[in-house]
Each structure stands twice: as C-alpha cells, then as structure tokens.
Amino acid sequence: MQQDGLILELQQGNEKAFERIYQLYSESTYGIIFSIVKDEGIAEEVLQDVFMKIWNNASSYSPDKGRFFTWILNIARNASIDKIRSKSYKNKKQNLKADNFVDILEHKSNFSATIDAIGIKKYINILEPVCKKLIDFLFFKGFTQKETAEELGMPLGTVKTRNRVCIQKLREIVA
Structure with missing residues (x-):
C-alpha cells in the first residue's frame, strides 16, 4: 500500500492503517520527543498522546500543507513543548543535574x-x-x-x- 493510500485509510478510521503508520513513524517520532523532554518515561507518555492526536485528528491532515511526516513531527514537537512547560513536569525536573543542560x-x-x-x-x-x-x-x-x-x-x-x-x-x- 502506498503512503497516500495509507493516509487516506487512516483518515477513514481504518485501524490497520493506523497500526502501520505507528510502525513506520513511532521510532523517529519518539526520537524527536525524547530530544525535547529528555526522560524515557515521559517521552513514551507523550508518544502515546501524539498517536492519539494523530488518530483523532487525521482528517485535519492535508497534503497541500506539507508532508505527512512533517505533520506528525509538528504534533510531536508541540506535545513535547506543552509537556515540558506543564507545572507537573517543571516540579518533577526541578532538581535536574547540570549535564541535562x-x-x-x-x-x-x-x-x-x-x-x-x-x-x-x-x-x-x-x-x-x-x-x-x-x-x-x-x-x-x-x-x-x-x-x-x-x-x-x-x-x-x-x-x-x-x-x-x-x-x-x-x-x-x-x-
């Protein structure tokens, strides 16, 4: 199945297409998230949130606005930034070691x-x-x-x- 067909099936609510997209993009998406949050547990949590957003908002993706992978990365980046700006994250990370910076x-x-x-x-x-x-x-x-x-x-x-x-x-x- 070509990527365009896979995306279309995702937009139509096909769970198999969603699973395939997760297989194709989860590793690189996790890398982006981890580079921002710098915590494996939080990165995994944000990754799950990102893929829920992909599933719930698939209809908002338009190839006219950019590549599908770029759309996913924007969701991941925004979710990661939201997480590190959250009060719970800041409280958890108050005592980070200097090497994290x-x-x-x-x-x-x-x-x-x-x-x-x-x-x-x-x-x-x-x-x-x-x-x-x-x-x-x-x-x-x-x-x-x-x-x-x-x-x-x-x-x-x-x-x-x-x-x-x-x-x-x-x-x-x-x-």
Whole structure:
C-alpha cells in the first residue's frame, strides 16, 4: 500500500492503517520527543498522546500543507513543548543535574539524530553557528524566545530578529 493510500485509510478510521503508520513513524517520532523532554518515561507518555492526536485528528491532515511526516513531527514537537512547560513536569525536573543542560549542538549526538530524523541535517549544517544554536533552542529544545535570549545572553529583540533571518535562510536553502 502506498503512503497516500495509507493516509487516506487512516483518515477513514481504518485501524490497520493506523497500526502501520505507528510502525513506520513511532521510532523517529519518539526520537524527536525524547530530544525535547529528555526522560524515557515521559517521552513514551507523550508518544502515546501524539498517536492519539494523530488518530483523532487525521482528517485535519492535508497534503497541500506539507508532508505527512512533517505533520506528525509538528504534533510531536508541540506535545513535547506543552509537556515540558506543564507545572507537573517543571516540579518533577526541578532538581535536574547540570549535564541535562549541556548544549546538544556541541555534543551533536541528540541534535544530529533529531535533524537526521526529519531529513534536514544537510540544510542545518549549511547555516552559520548562531542559526544552528537558535534553531536548536527554539525548535528542538522547545525554549521560548525569552528563555533562548537568557541562555545565549542576547537581547530578546536580537533573538527574534535573528530567528526570523535564520528561518528565512533555511527556507531559501530548502526551496
């Protein structure tokens, strides 16, 4: 079954199609979630939530708006960010060790896995270091612009402007 047919069957409520989509996408989706929440148990919980959202909102996917995998990753990213911004998560993570905050760009393992999973590594690597850092914080770690400004020691307005410029550069590279 081709992907378009599989997606159509999912949108029609076919459970077998949903199972196949889970088999195809759960591992890479889990990788994205884990790179944000950094906790296996929470990542598994968010993964379940993400696939429930996929099942419940399959009809909202439109190929005109982008690739199916990108749609899934946006759901995963948003669910992960919602989770780490939740009060229960913050209370649980109050006493994290410092190594959880090591910049993943410098160690590259999580960042490379994340950007490889969504197929944009070759594009991200072309960008200048400040863009890599901003994209890492804002999109892969789920930081707000204010949190990113504090982490990088930049004025908030500079983060906002550079983010727009970096995303525009990424769009031009990908196009």
